[in-house]
Amino acid sequence: MRISVIGCGYLGAVHAAAMASIGHEVVGIDVDAAKIEALSRGEAPFFEPGLDEILRSGVESEQLRFTTDASAAAGATVHFIAVGTPQTKDGDAADLTYVMAAVRALIPHLSPGDIVAGKSTVPVGTAEELAELIAPTGAVLVWNPEFLREGWAVKDTLDPDRLVVGVPATADGERAAELLKEVYHPALAKGTPYIVTNYATAELVKVAANAFLATKISFINAMAEIAEVTGADVTKLADAIGHDARIGRRFLGAGIGFGGGCLPKDIRAFAARAEQLGRGESVAFLREVDAINLRRRDRAVQLVVDALGGNVFGKRVTVLGAAFKPHSDDVRDSPALDAAVRLKGLVADVTVTDPEAIHNAQRVHPQLTYVHDRDEAMRDADALLVVTEWDEYRRELDPGHATGLVKGRVVIDGRNCLDPVSWRAAGWSYYGMGRP
Ligand code: UGA
Numbered sequence: 001m002r003i004s005v006i007g008c009g010y011l012g013a014v015h016a017a018a019m020a021s022i023g024h025e026v027v028g029i030d031v032d033a034a035k036i037e038a039l040s041r042g043e044a045p046f047f048e049p050g051l052d053e054i055l056r057s058g059v060e061s062e063q064l065r066f067t068t069d070a071s072a073a074a075g076a077t078v079h080f081i082a083v084g085t086p087q088t089k090d091g092d093a094a095d096l097t098y099v100m101a102a103v104r105a106l107i108p109h110l111s112p113g114d115i116v117a118g119k120s121t122v123p124v125g126t127a128e129e130l131a132e133l134i135a136p137t138g139a140v141l142v143w144n145p146e147f148l149r150e151g152w153a154v155k156d157t158l159d160p161d162r163l164v165v166g167v168p169a170t171a172d173g174e175r176a177a178e179l180l181k182e183v184y185h186p187a188l189a190k191g192t193p194y195i196v197t198n199y200a201t202a203e204l205v206k207v208a209a210n211a212f213l214a215t216k217i218s219f220i221n222a223m224a225e226i227a228e229v230t231g232a233d234v235t236k237l238a239d240a241i242g243h244d245a246r247i248g249r250r251f252l253g254a255g256i257g258f259g260g261g262c263l264p265k266d267i268r269a270f271a272a273r274a275e276q277l278g279r280g281e282s283v284a285f286l287r288e289v290d291a292i293n294l295r296r297r298d299r300a301v302q303l304v305v306d307a308l309g310g311n312v313f314g315k316r317v318t319v320l321g322a323a324f325k326p327h328s329d330d331v332r333d334s335p336a337l338d339a340a341v342r343l344k345g346l347v348a349d350v351t352v353t354d355p356e357a358i359h360n361a362q363r364v365h366p367q368l369t370y371v372h373d374r375d376e377a378m379r380d381a382d383a384l385l386v387v388t389e390w391d392e393y394r395r396e397l398d399p400g401h402a403t404g405l406v407k408g409r410v411v412i413d414g415r416n417c418l419d420p421v422s423w424r425a426a427g428w429s430y431y432g433m434g435r436p
Contacts, residue, residue, distance in 0.1 A: 004073035012082030020058035047329035092268035112138025123273040127199035145206035151327030166202025224434025234434030256414040257296040259324035312348035321388025323357035336387035353377035383410040389417035399426035
């Protein structure tokens with residue numbers, strides 16, 4: 001099938017390459033010429049395991065091409081809208097500028113019967129508005145939210161847990177739902193659940209899922225706060241409650257909390273939208289989820305200060321990790337980088353290292369010192385702060401080896417990803433988040 005994908009950021013680039021890899025003829029469109037050039041060479045403009053391979057083979061086989069020219073969308077049967085919806089500069093709501101611009105750019109190139117499939121995360125009610133906007137073209141709007149995780153984006157796109165399609169209650173809507181099944185035929189053949197809903201439900205499924213995940217993380221971080229004043233161990237608590245299949249252990253990782261381009265802005269946008277709808281109280285708890293999350297950053301910084309005797313002035317702190325999570329080079333709202341910046345604000349001598357994210361981190365926070373080599377970064381440190389649980393730190397960093405590099409044997413484990421027993425046995429002072 002001929003497919004166009006408008007917006008070639010994280011979501012769109014992965015979606016375009018994944019759709020080409022299952023045999024569709026895909027054109028990716030974006031206004032950013034540099035991004036389009038890189039993608040046209042088969043190079044991902046960001047770090048995502050497995051993406052380069054499917055990009056390259058798509059481009060080489062000519063199943064996949066990229067352009068800045070919106071008219072290239074003409075002739076495609078399905079047009080995916082995959083642009084970003086960041087937080088507005090002056091508030092909590094989602095900024096729909098890019099979505100509106102993408103749809104407006106697409107409209108002149110639509111033909112009757114085309115399907116416009118929204119993938120961006122939008123406030124509930126947006127699809128209804130966009131449907132009206134495109135109605136005169138004779139194209140049909142569906143809402144098809146994306147649930148991919150960075151670091152697993154290719155797998156999540158090709159083999160999702162579920163597919164959700166919001167359609168209008170018309171014959172066109174039914175036809176669109178059937179046609180989208182053809183787009184996703186390999187996943188559906190594997191038995192992936194296919195859930196057809198109305199627009200509002202599809203839009204809400206996405207924000208509800210992210211709100212639930214954020215709540216789960218903040219729940220366990222709230223338990224970490226209680227553990228800190230009682231001597232309990234939040235990791236054991238999470239293991240124990242996680243054995244209850246109704247609760248589950250995933251996303252009960254207590255630590256410095258969640259960041260990235262999705263969970264923080266999505267819960268804020270959801271709360272803002274609920275308030276607009278006069279139902280602010282229904283999700284007022286998301287404000288608390290946000291507050292708990294941000295307090296964990298304070299806590300991580302405070303642990304470093306306390307561990308270094310109440311003052312970090314001039315102390316050499318090595319921050320292990322800059323990305324908001326491992327397997328990603330994304331530093332948007334990264335708790336890791338936030339902690340580094342705050343320590344620098346307290347006039348610590350901060351060095352940051354990360355296997356993939358230094359380039360992006362440097363662009364946002366050029367005032368920090370970055371060292372690519374992990375061991376070099378740790379040299380002569382007074383304290384280590386682990387804030388992104390890359391294997392390089394979690395599994396491969398031996399406390400005995402680290403001892404030979406640093407000045408002070410102090411480690412603050414902002415992700416509860418190290419083994420306290422082995423670090424303490426090697427003579428280190430170990431501090432976890434909600435662990436005695
Ligand atoms: C999230 C959702 O998981 C995806 O399903 C969704 O599609 C995506 O947002 C989106 O809306 O596009 P992502 O932002 O890639 O995906 O990252 P997650 O894996 O959800 O992690 C988010 C943050 O939570 C990270 O900072 C991570 O370190 C933190 N986290 C995760 C914890 O602090 N504890 C945990 O137990 C799990």
